[in-house]
Amino acid sequence: MACARVPLDEQQVTERGAQGKERTLPALHPDRKEERCFVPYRPPAGGSPAEVEEFLELARFIVEELEWLLALPHDRFWCQVVFDESLQRCLDSYLRHAPRGLDLAALPASPAVADVQRALHRAVFLTFLRMATHKESKENFFTPAVFGEIIYDNFLFDIPKLLDLCVLFGKGNNQLLHKMIENIFTQQPAYFSDLNETIPTVLQVFDAILEKCGLLCEGAAATEPMKLNAHKQASAMTMSQQELVDIILYLCDSTTTVHAFLDIFPAACSSFQSLGFLSRLTSFYEAAVPELQKAVRKRNFDDESLQEDLWKRLSHCCRKMVETAHLLLHHTCLQPILDSEENSQTFADELLQHFTSFLPEKRFVVDYDEQFPIADDISLLQQALPLVDETRTSYLLQGVEGAWDSLGRQKPQ
Amino acid sequence: MAPLPPRLTGFLRSFSSVSKKEDLTEQFYDLKAKRLQRQKLFAKEGLTWQKIVHFCTEHQDKAEQQVVNQELKSLLLSAKQIVGTEHGQEAVESAAAFLFETFYNKDHVGAEETRAIKQMFGPFPSSAAESSCSCVARLVAPLGDSRVENFIKTQSSRHNPQQCSAFGRNIVFSYDCYTLEPLESMPFSGTHDENSRIDF
Structure with missing residues (x-):
């Protein structure tokens, strides 16, 4: 466990390495990441039992992994978030592929699919919420400027992700999302330039x-006369x-x-x-x-x-x-x-x-x-x-x- | 996978410079690899086959030990059928430990147990699951429920009460999502737009 009342980005920890030798390293260090292999989210291609079964297995894997992640102490959570690329790919795949209320095709209508999708939806949101929080408690916090650098330099958030978060979760979680996004822009004003x-x-x-x-009708195309044999423009x-x-x-x-x-x-x-x-x-x-x-x-x-x-x-x-x-x-x-x-x-x-x-x-x-x-x-x-x-x-x-x-x-x- | 519906954020990811450019071909999607990784993780957790063998055989006389050893062998055999014959002894023992942990307080193979085994090892013969469930029941019967419960709780990290301190457990989350909010239903003879076009 890392030391209290010091920002995470300044903490050092002493741990036993692979050979059993003690060593001191920054609390945020790639060696402290665990090998978990988060799988990317894919909605089922169709409604056949095999496709549904495969989706259920995949979605349960992700739910379990995210629940494990959310239960980690602050320092371990951030090591995973910053250094585990499979986690970032998994979260990004959910934002890209998760069904939205306005989509034509919904997920197959089965209680098992609905249950696991709900659990996943919540776990993804809570993960992003934790990632947007630079001060989790009196003991667990970042130097605000460093937090801003970490989320920006590692693309933990970017403008398309923020838009996805709003459209996926905004309807019922408006206030929480407002706090999250406000904090992200406050700690890292570069997001305004990106916007x-x-x-x-x-x-x-x-x-x-x-x-x-x-x-x-812009530029030359609008002013030039159209040839008589030219193809009619689509409408x-x-x-x-x-x-x-x-x-x-x-x-x-x-x-x-x-x-x-x-x-x-x-x-x-x-x-x-x-x-x-x-x-x-x-x-x-x-x-x-x-x-x-x-x-x-x-x-x-x-x-x-x-x-x-x-x-x-x-x-x-x-x-x-x-x-x-x-x-x-x-x-x-x-x-x-x-x-x-x-x-x-x-x-x-x-x-x-x-x-x-x-x-x-x-x-x-x-x-x-x-x-x-x-x-x-x-x-x-x-x-x-x-x-x-x-x-x-x-x-x-x-x-x-x-x-x-x-x-x-x-x-x- | 079904094609992705056209989305604004998809366009922004492709055509703006504010996102990390991902090589999507790198996004592997292999449930087999994930299962193997889960097996490795389980093998690293606290509960090992050696501990189970010791727990089941300690305080037993020779005759009882022989019966117990027979059951342990049967459990290993079922585990081998579930994990696949191509795996070594270490993987089989780890699978047997997983089965012991799955069935120690169950009297039959329910949907949840089937799901847990499938998530760990993929498709498996149901007879092997049933025989391992019976073996575990016979192994734990003479030991007493509370002793077994205590053993599992102290050895297995799956049973650690870590979840109750998980981030966000008290956060009220809403599952509401945006739905269509049309202004008007489809008119059958409306001509608003056409009127505006003939205003010379």
């Missing part, structure tokens, strides 16, 4: 979807059914994941805002949603339940995009005004600017207004800052009304 690097890649997903639907109406399904599943996963992350860790909203995420989101919404909805409604599906499911998924995506826009505005503009922070006027101008920029995106502005009435936010703004430009706000509210009218939709009472 800034990741956001343009998230935006590429939107571009990729627009491109697949033949809706990406949501003409692409294969499987492609359409994949696009909607992809959008569903992407919008749910981004929303879950921002909901759990609102401090990330400013990074998304500073990289222009909101305007890209609204223009994507305006371009892609009507096309995809039209394709789902008008195409012939052999399986009507698939059509119904795709519609629901698309509707879910709309909700998540609108909620994401609201989270971004709430945390970067409205909340600072309500908290009476300095520069409230600047935040108010920004908020009005964002709302005004929504106006050309009629479909988006109406769906947003339906979920989060813009008039309510304007009213809040006027209460907090009585000097808000009234001409500007009435122009905005008229624009919103106009969007409802132009789409022929009735505002809910």
Whole structure:
């Protein structure tokens, strides 16, 4: 056992080596790791008894190993976490492959599968929770800066893993996840730089979807005249059914994941805002949603339940995009005004600017207004800052009304 | 394995520079290797065949010892059938110790025992499990339940109460997961989008 009241990263331990000779080494040392061989997680390929049996055996192995890991004392746990690559591969494989609530195919419906999956789900979460905790007790803790280096340099957490954690565990464990992620970003601010690097890649997903639907009009391609014999660009109406399904599943996963992350860790909203995420989101919404909805409604599906499911998924995506826009505005503009922070006027101008920029995106502005009435936010703004430009706000509210009218939709009472 | 559904984080892992680049071909998936590793781990734990032999034969007179030795031999034979004939004496003895620990307080081979043996050794003949269960029952019968329980508890690390101090035991964990939250059901004759397109 390592010495008490000294951070783990400074502790030394004296142990008997393989030849029985005593030696002193740092408490965090690869020689203190045990050979355990964590196996990677794979969901069953199908529902045959043999496949289910194989899955059960694999999942039980992982549960047992993780329970063993969680029962280890603090120093041994960290030796395993830092130096056992098979453990990292196992955890990563769970984040990548674990079934999510929104997946089309669920695990085979058997009580044994459900039981072991639940045990595994909990054990994986607790392992990540312990890995995100730099102070476990008065005796068991890290120097915060060293903790930040360890989790970052060893890729114990990275941005895709944090997003996976949010979408897999966030629904019911919001507060715990918030504490975990907040601690990770606090102890290692380099994660903010990584987040800034990741956001343009998230935006590429939107571009990729627009491109697949033949809706990406950028650069030379948009200005050059198309040859008469050129192949017609694919669209949501003409692409294969499987492609359409994949696009909607992809959008569903992407919008749910981004929303879950921002909901759990609102401090990330400013990074998304500073990289222009909101305007890209609204223009994507305006371009892609009507096309995809039209394709789902008008195409012939052999399986009507698939059509119904795709519609629901698309509707879910709309909700998540609108909620994401609201989270971004709430945390970067409205909340600072309500908290009476300095520069409230600047935040108010920004908020009005964002709302005004929504106006050309009629479909988006109406769906947003339906979920989060813009008039309510304007009213809040006027209460907090009585000097808000009234001409500007009435122009905005008229624009919103106009969007409802132009789409022929009735505002809910 | 079924193909992975399209996921944002999969795209980010492939196309952003913030994740460790893993060679996925290195991700071996071998339950046999895992079982062998578990057998090795068990062999390193406290309970050994020698200790079991000593425990079962001590305080016995010669005639009783002969009967006990016969049962121990039968248990080794069953263990050999379960672990596979290609393994050496050390592996067979370790398997026999595992069977003793599995069956010392059982009167039949239940689902849990079957699972435990399969997880350790892979598929096995059920007759071997049944005969080892009977052997263990006959071995422990004259020794008294509490003595046997005490012996197992002191020798086996599997029975150490380590789990009750495990990290997170008091944490309330929710199994809730995100599900579809559609805004509207599918309209059969809605034309919102088309109206907006004919606004010249």
